[in-house]
Amino acid sequence: MTISCKTIAVASTSALVGLLAGFPRAVDAATVFWDLEFLDDSENEIGTGWLSYDDTAPFERDFYVGDDPTSGEPPIFSIDKSDNWFLIDGFYAEIQGQTWDFSGSIDYLSWIPQNDRTGTLANVAFSRFGEPSIQQDWLFGDPIDLPFLTLWTSENETFFLQASTDNSAYGSWTATRRDNDGKEVPEGGTVLAGLMGMGAISRFKQRAILQRSRFAIARRSDQEKQI
Numbered sequence: 001m002t003i004s005c006k007t008i009a010v011a012s013t014s015a016l017v018g019l020l021a022g023f024p025r026a027v028d029a030a031t032v033f034w035d036l037e038f039l040d041d042s043e044n045e046i047g048t049g050w051l052s053y054d055d056t057a058p059f060e061r062d063f064y065v066g067d068d069p070t071s072g073e074p075p076i077f078s079i080d081k082s083d084n085w086f087l088i089d090g091f092y093a094e095i096q097g098q099t100w101d102f103s104g105s106i107d108y109l110s111w112i113p114q115n116d117r118t119g120t121l122a123n124v125a126f127s128r129f130g131e132p133s134i135q136q137d138w139l140f141g142d143p144i145d146l147p148f149l150t151l152w153t154s155e156n157e158t159f160f161l162q163a164s165t166d167n168s169a170y171g172s173w174t175a176t177r178r179d180n181d182g183k184e185v186p187e188g189g190t191v192l193a194g195l196m197g198m199g200a201i202s203r204f205k206q207r208a209i210l211q212r213s214r215f216a217i218a219r220r221s222d223q224e225k226q227i
Contacts, residue, residue, distance in 0.1 A: 040171040046096055047094055049092045052091075055113075057087075064132070085122060087108070088109050088111055089105055100140055109138050137151065147162070147165070
């Protein structure tokens with residue numbers, strides 16, 4: 001079964017985790033590819049894939065409650081160009097006969113490269129109350145009706161879970177950046193533990209807490225003036 005961009009839904013997999021070889025294409029110089037490898041618990045390869053993004057266009061945006069910049073309230077947090085997020089514009093994976101394939105950005109699924117050798121995934125998800133938060137997970141498909149594929153990092157390790165009505169697959173994943181000639185970068189960092197990315201995401205969350213505190217102080221001050 002192939003899951004295309006028309007049938008992919010994306011959401012945070014935080015609650016889900018609690019409950020529970022790529023194809024080449026013609027690209028311009030701005031497109032960067034990372035090749036993915038999916039391993040089972042015995043470190044046997046059971047799938048391959050790739051992700052891509054435009055490295056000339058780092059992501060930047062302010063995030064508000066309800067994703068509404070016209071609310072008049074300050075943003076909960078901001079992602080700047082210097083934070084080095086890149087919205088992925090292509091993803092392909094084939095794991096035990098299940099294929100996932102799309103082109104174009106999906107919500108805020110992003111990649112944070114580190115030193116041209118390692119990187120980590122990132123995502124902005126909204127709670128049922130409309131509050132945005134930064135996650136280290138991606139989810140493709142439908143976890144209710146199936147199938148779905150989720151990738152995430154936890155405690156400096158990478159994990160994936162794929163489930164369908166017929167079978168499931170679970171294990172770890174690695175990423176290796178391709179060289180300009182289409183070959184894999186030969187040095188270190190093939191096991192993507194998200195060490196540096198976790199530090200970046202921690203920094204974003206600290207920034208969000210600070211901005212939220214400032215907003216609460218400003219609101220309380222306004223209320224006191226009205227009394």
